[in-house]
Amino acid sequence: MHRLLFALLALICCLARPGFANDAAPAAADPALEARMTRITAELRCLVCQNQTIADSNADLAQDLRRQVREMLRKGDDDAKIIQYMTDRYGDFVLYRPPVKATTLLLWFGPALMLLLGFGALAVVMRRRARTAANQFEPDDPALFADPHQS
Amino acid sequence: MIPELGHFALWLALGVAVALASVPMLGAARGRADWMAIARPAAGLQFALVAFAFGCLIAAFVGNDFSVFYVAANSNTSLPTHYRVAAVWGGHEGSMLLWLLMLTGWAFAVARFSRHLPAPVLARILSVMGVLSVGFLLFLLLTSNPFDRLPNPPLDGRDLNPLLQDPGMVFHPPMLYMGYVGLSVAFSFAVAALIGGNLDTTWARWTRPWTTVAWIFLTIGIAMGSGWAYYELGWGGWWFWDPVENASFMPWLVATALIHSLAVTEKRGSFKSWTVLLAILAFSLSLLGTFLVRSGVLSSVHAFATDPKRGLFILAFLVFVIGASLALYAWRAPKVGLGARFEWVSRETFLLANNVLLMAACGAVLLGTLYPLLLDALGMGKISVGPPYFDTVFVPLMAPLIFLIGVGPLARWKHAELPQLWRRLRWALGAAIVASLLTNWLRGHLGIVSTLGLAMAFWIVAALGVDLLDRLRPNGIVRTGLLHRARQIPRAMVGMMVAHLGIAVFIFGVTLVKSGEVERDVKMDVGDTTEVLGYTFTFRGVESLPGPNYRAAQGTLEVTREGKPVTTLRPEKRNFPVTGSTMTEAAIDAGFSRDLYVSLGEPLAGKAWIVRVYVKPFIDWIWGGCLMMAFGGFLAATDRRYRAKVRATQGATDAKVIA
Amino acid sequence: MKSLRYILPLLAFLVLAGFLARGLNLDPREVPSPLIGKPAPSFALTRLDDAAQTFKRDDMLGKVWMLNVWASWCVACREEHPLLVEFSKRGMVPIYGLNYKDQRPDGQGWLARFGNPYNASLFDADGRVGIDFGVYGVPETFIIDKQGVIRLKHIGPLTPEVIRERIEPMLKKLNA
Secondary structure (H helix, E strand, O other): OHHHHHHHHHHHHHHOOOOOOOEOEEOOOOHHHHHHHHHHHOOEEOOOOOOOEOOOOOOHHHHHHHHHHHHHHHHOOOHHHHHHHHHHHHOHHHEOOOOOOHHHHHHHHHHHHHHHHHHHHHHHHHHHHHHOOHHHOEOOOHHHHHOOOOO | OHHHHHHHHHHHHHHHHHHHHHHHHHHHHHOOHHHHHOHHHHHHHHHHHHHHHHHHHHHHHHOOOOOEHHHHHHOOOOOOHHHHHHHHHOOHHHHHHHHHHHHHHHHHHHHHOOOOOOHHHHHHHHHHHHHHHHHHHHHHHHHOOOOOEOOOOOOOOOOOOHHHOOHHHHHHHHHHHHHHHHHHHHHHHHHHHHHHOOOOHHHHHHHHHHHHHHHHHHHHHHHHHHHHHHHHOOOOOOOOOOHHHHHHHHHHHHHHHHHHHHHHHHHHOOOHHHHHHHHHHHHHHHHHHHHHHHHOOOOOOOOOOOOHHHHHHHHHHHHHHHHHHHHHHHHHHHHOOOOEOOOOOOHHHHHHHHHHHHHHHHHHHHHHHHHHHHHHHOOOOOOOOOHHHHHHHHHHHHHHHHHHHHHHHHOOOOOOOHHHHHHHHHHHHHHHHHHHHHHHHHOOOOOHHHHHHHHHHHHHHHHHHHHHHHHHOOOOOOOOOHHHHHHHOOHHHHHHHHHHHHHHHHHHHHHHHHHHOEEEEEEEOOOOEEEEOOEEEEEEEEEEEEOOOOEEEEEEEEEEEOOEEEEEEOOEEEEEOOOOEEEEEOEEEEOOOEEEEEEEEEEOOOOOEEEEEEEEEOOHHHHHHHHHHHHHHHHHHOOHHHHOOOOHHHHHHOOOOOO | OOOHHHHHHHHHHHHHHHHHHHHOOOOOOOOOOOOOOOEOOOOEEEEOOOOOOEEEHHHHOOOOEEEEEEOOOOHHHHHHHHHHHHHHHOOOOOEEEEEEOOOHHHHHHHHHHHOOOOOEEEEEOOOHHHHHOOOOOOOEEEEEOOOOEEEEEEEOOOOHHHHHHHHHHHHHHHHO
16 A cells, blocks of 8 residues: 555656756857857848848748858858858849949948048138138127127 | 818818918019918918818728728728827828828928018918928829728728837827928028028028927937837847938938037028038938838838839929929029138037038938949949948947037137147046946956947046036136026027937947847746846746737746846737738837847747847937937027017128128 | 039939939849859759659750749749740740749649649759759749850749740840
8 A cells, every 4th residue: 555655656756847947048059150140141131021131031031041051150161151152142132231342432432532522621611711801701799709608 | 071071171282282382482572461471371271271181081090991092901990099090101191191291280380480580581481381282282192192992992901010000100100200391491491591582690590499399300200210110120129221211310410410500500600501501401301211212212121112103203303392492502502691700620610520420421321322223223233231331331420420529519619729628628538438448347348349439428428527517617616606507508508418418328328238238049948047147037938818900929038136026028929810920029128227128939849939038238228318319409499599589670680681 | 613512412413313213213122143144053953743853954055945943832923834834835945944942742733733834843842953043032034055154034924025025035146
């Protein structure tokens, strides 16, 4: 009788789950690889859902390309090789970071150029004003200059 | 019946708009007081008619009238009532009617709050706004009528896109449009002044509050869009440099430049023609944005259903409005006066440098947004320009601008001394660098980029401190009269300080979240935990719940910190049967110093799921900073000098009429 | 001249407007292929109707041929299919199908129902060959010349205009 009860108790204990909480495992097997994966795929455009990166898109093609990138990363390919793989097949359109080539020089250097032209224009105008006679200008507002903080 | 009434009201509004566009303008040219006098009532009537039409459209939505094509395309009987109202602007036609409502609303506001403007000036301003109304009414009535009927009405509608069934949807477009359309006021003031020849400091003083208020709405609208994307789109991003986002950001950059340029013009009468050009450009960019979103020229997640015929109409309207105003500018601007003189080092030049930087930034965004179209049109290939480009190009332009925010307010008008400025600010610079290094050291994260970012934020605060100290204690340590001196600071100055402080708060948030956020993608079974930055997340499983028009899989995660409970987060994956789409609803615990952000990934075997857990430090400071900027703008716009009546004599003495 | 610089904004805007007008006729979503003028990627796939037989790219060297990417789950493919069946009867060019990310029975069944214009269909189960060809949407059609170089790519369903205005002239040129 004791033995039966004991066996029953043991059986129940085996079926009951242990009470410890498990520390959740990362969804990806290799976090370092996943970090590279995230960085690369965040710069590639999904061609089906064209306003998402292949990192975010759920389209079939995006999943296929993610799988492809992961394989290439596991093989040890570097970033440049993966980017080259994508552009060989889909062209520069797939890159969210436009490559620096002859056709994109204006794009990449345009902002700096605009800044230089802007300050250049400012300098030219200032010089022109400096050469203009004083009577061409409006008089200063005395009220403004009387205020020490010139608010 | 009701849709037909709404449609009819729009036709009537067109008639009123034509009258408004022509009669007062002619009256101002000929000195006919009676013709000019119709401007105000016409603006009021126009608004009333469009508001009535808008009400009819709301009624059609709330009443589930699916015989109206637009209602059937954007609504559904199972859609909750408040979303039926929001659905009114969920598609192209309705959002154009909203635009029109705002446009006529602003015109009505100008008519109502501009009793101090001379009759010819007001007549011209309202006429220009009338021209804009005519254009939009024609566009609506000829290509985008929201009241079109379906010959065979369906039993139920196609439902509103689930992404838009959200509180943010209710407020973001109206706020944004108030801003976009509000810039038409500054535009109209500018064009009216070019026509009438009254570009002077008084004109600048009239224009400034209208511009600031439009800028406030645009700031809030953009911030709301960003916040909405953050909690709605399930992966925690808040700015994507999407073409439509850029389309709202460009007018904001130009409007910011305009506010600062108007300061120079108002105080010193200088750079009037530049200010006028900025006013034209700001609204032009609003119009360009409208075109880009609705024409199909760029691909964007925000874009409305595209139709080249509509695109052509908007483009023609764009060419007419912008072309005519720029032609007017080319003709009349050379005659505008030079204003007062100022030197190479002065507050004026610092403000103008601010303008150059903001315009370069706007130019960069425009270049990046349109470059793919440019290359494609020239047959030179197809490229994409995305966040990597904009992030690279935009930040270096902002850094010198932030530096100027500290220096500008301390510089004197007309003539400032660099050595003196350096003496006052060198401690601020030192304090900023030390504070940023200290902050980074305290959080155990020493990176060059984040140090620079923090230094910029602290620089603004420190320089602001120097300015404030100067005003409160001009003669050194004096304890008495502090409050009195504080109250003496003009409200516009306080507004400026608050707005600049808002920028510092914004930069602080961006820097800390970009350098300090942690993401964890984990497989979680019931009872599993994961720890991120001191917070412990325990997964309690997923259950199925019905919603008003969807079915949700709702997960539960308990969050604790150092053993003490913090919150329970319930992320969802919602399936909408009508459209068949699935939405990921992140669960967010917003906090002053961090956001806890959890979203469900995919279900695994058994009861386990892939869960994405983020801790984002100080991310709410991003939108908090934007709200502070908007509040600062509000303070500046309600400064006493805009609320007092303009004395006729004052207007006469400082007016410089163009010959 | 002082007035000259004031006209610059107007001129700049008109140039921009010109580009925008041109943009109305372009499709921002269309992705041109970088493979035009380059050798077709090499592949070796089994035939849809016979898993034992393999078909390689090099099998077609010396001939001009057409590769049509299709799938049984693709709705737009059904649109172009009757046209393709018609076209195949004219015998202008051998047509080979690339059955993209499909199941064998589904693919075969589809051809049985709607007609088979193909000399053979190749079974690309995981879509890798499709990726090598830069396929991003189905259907797509390629023309490959005698040296194995891709000379034309059409994205989307074929239409009579496309066949008449692009494909036939290209075939004439390549066969000359």
